[in-house]
Amino acid sequence: MTTTVDGVRSLKYWQGVNQALHQEMDRDERVVLVGEDVGGPGGPYGVTRNLRATFGPNRVRDTPISESTIAGLGIGAAAVGLRPVVELMFFDFCMLAMDQIVNQAAKYRYFTGRSLPLTIRTMSGSGGSYGAQHCQSFEAWFAAVPGLTVVMPSNARDAKGLLKSAIRSDDPTLVIETFGLLTARRDTPVDEDFLVPLGVAETRRSGDDVTVVATGRMVDRSLEAAERAAAGGVSVEVIDPRTIAPLDRTAIVESVSRTGRLVVVQEASAPFSLAAEVCALAAEECFDRLRAAPVRLCADFVNVPTPQDLIEARVPGVDDILAAVTRVTGR
Template sequence: MLKPRMIEEKMLILLRQGKISKWFSGIGQEAISVGVASALKTNEYILPMHRNLGVFTTRKIPLHRLFSQWQGKMGGFTKGRDRSFHFGTQEFKIIGMISHLGPQLGVADGIALAHKLRKEKSVTAVFTGEGATSEGDFHEALNVAAVWDLPVIFCVENNGYGLSTPTNEQYRCEHIADKGIGYGMESHVIDGNNILEVYAKVNELSNDIRKNPRPVLLEFKTFRMRGHEEASGTKYVPEELMETWAAKDPLDNYAKHLIETGLLNEDMDVSYRGEIALEIEENLQRAFQEESISAILSHELHDVYQDFDYKEVAPLIHKRNIRFVDAISQGLKSAMEKHNNLVIMGQDVAEYGGVFKITDGFVEAFGKERVRNTPICESAIVSTAMGLSINGMKSVVEMQFADFASSGFNPIVNYLAKSHYRWGEKADVVIRMPCGGGVSAGPFHSQTNEAWFTKTPGLKVVYPAFPSDAKGLLATAIEDPNPVLYFEHKGLYRSIYEDVPVNPFTVPFGKANLLKSGGDITIVTYGAGVHWALETLDKHSDISADLLDLRTLQPLDTDAIYASVEKTGKLIILQEDSLFGGIASDISALVMENCFRYLDGPVTRVASLDTPIPFNTSLEQQYLSRSRFEQALLDLLSF
């Protein structure tokens, strides 16, 4: 406990000197971090937060690396891309937080699930504060852990205030540990300032959980002796309360106990402090002497995604005429057979086979351990998928409808998308997104919301239009270690047939498919728009058009688009999504910037109305871009 305390005292000096940018102090809470980390084995994962420096020092991370991290140097863990404790390290089995707090609870679920599936007797510990227990992610993660009997210790540091908001304005139960009752979960209240109590209880529970996997909720009563971060101060805390908790300082009281028992004396204490002070100073100088990071554009762009060595698996001659929905099911089944570490998760995906029956029969083939029904908790399940990836597994998450991804938006765009860029950790997750209109499902089951994700660096977005592409692109998505949003149009499920190779095969990302070749105009589209364009061209056999099916939206095959526009001189882009802010807008801008000299007419975007998608059939037909494409195409041709 002395080492993190002395490091913090030094960091507060450096903060005042402007040599670090921010500090979240854990002074007075060291017993929790050190006690929990000491009770776990070094090969067991811990997911700490801002005030858990003792976790990092107990795991013996070299101090110069921590100091480099806090200074934004290359010797840290995030190449200067993130600060303080927002990082992870597989070497030390520490998975750091993001500022949104809640998702790391679900990530702990995923890490623990991987251990349980491999029958490894391991415990995962995850930290949060009393403030974050009000977040939905807290409820979702604890509920999943309880339903699945996951070996997770949920450590809540109740330090009295969420920034300045006292606990009586945050929850009404007497103890946060009381919430465990609602999840059927064992829970305990622990004196977080007593290192012996912390270590003894966590050690006892860890040994038992390794034998009998289950989650446990621990509430550590403690206090934050400094502000939420240093700029906040502590003026909102009554002085007598500060004095009460100052008397409970875990370091001072344990030192006193050690002296009373003869395990520590003044000379030893002075010696320890001298050794730590020297270690801090030597490592600080090493970090100070490290050169500042040079901004190299290619390095930044390269690290957004994990390198993926795409291996082509060619389709064989033997084919069978199947539906779009069958191709997805076949692709999933082949991947489950190939990857023993692949898990499918989603609402009703097990015995029921999913609402679209894509995983029908999968439980019989692969068992309930790998085909898992989930509670209705999109955020926790996406976070769980991230945890599985961290712990060496793959997952496919089915959003029952793409619309529901909004409930899991935070971990998708802030955790999955950013992890590799921040600290080099892959997110080996595919999220299946049943989407699209034309089936009278109304505003909450019909959106095609790909633009939410094409905007986010770090995500890949796939959107097939034909069964063969659906099967091949899904295989590639599952092989790819990066997070993939895999859109599958519900309207195509049982209406589009194709002769599809029986064997597993792959289709590369970032390669559009030229379906028709002509010199009059370029049509760029994807998903259901491909079939709407084909219908229109069949109706107008005199139109000579290049028809490009994008297949993937991120990465985007700009080369194919530019080459076609250079040839035809005219471009029309068809999307089912609403117009403003959609992928068509970006394609239009790219072509204007790169191909303006070849254009013989304005780039035309055709999209659905800028309204929510309605339920009534006639209103839906009016909404969809399908009804306006033919006229827009003819208008551009006559320009």
């Protein structure tokens, strides 16, 4: 790992998360970390390593396997003045904490008029071979809840910057990290004041012919597809929303209005998903400018399998994205 002159390092995704936690816990003693295996083991994948050694067992706590109460620990602690970060190991485990997240945390400001500076970290996506109860992508459920901010960093830089913004935010934020990208690298500012703002999309590649909106693991695949499309003379714009609630509607509408074509690529299945929402947005706001029907390029509407080749058969690959781009552009 080397630091360039402008303070940017190539970090792995997990290092971005780890650096964010170290920096924010160092900066503000009200920040605490709570979850299964986060302390001694440093998390099942080492994401939280060295935090307990650095900040001590009072602020970094290993919990029992009690997802509902893990979420509640964050709510109650935030209500009495802390800025907790709670980890629910896999997205699928959030379902055990649904009441605390949806009925309690998301409504705290509505009921009390007060802030609830709570960050919930979890991990989704089918990057590992953990099967149908560890690899699901239902981020849209939480994006449909008033009072929750939901972010989905797709790379190390955003993993760091979005998590730091979430911790500094005064309202509950669900940070859905992407399984399968934990060791993927991206140049990331080391500065402790580097933040990625909540609610702001990033245009990862500019283009004129078609807008590809992608999340999680699908962002890198879309960039690769865009590179290949460019060789064929098709100019693809790739937008990573980064925050899915509230969605950066302005960035998407601006892009689609300009290109007239939209492909949304995600690891979730299509029905009632982010892709459905983005296509509805395009239909409502860009109808007169659309030159082709929007496309939802999503995982098949089946459960997530375990073997890697079956996983790949279920989710969009680079070839699939290229084919969708070709289809909407007619080239």
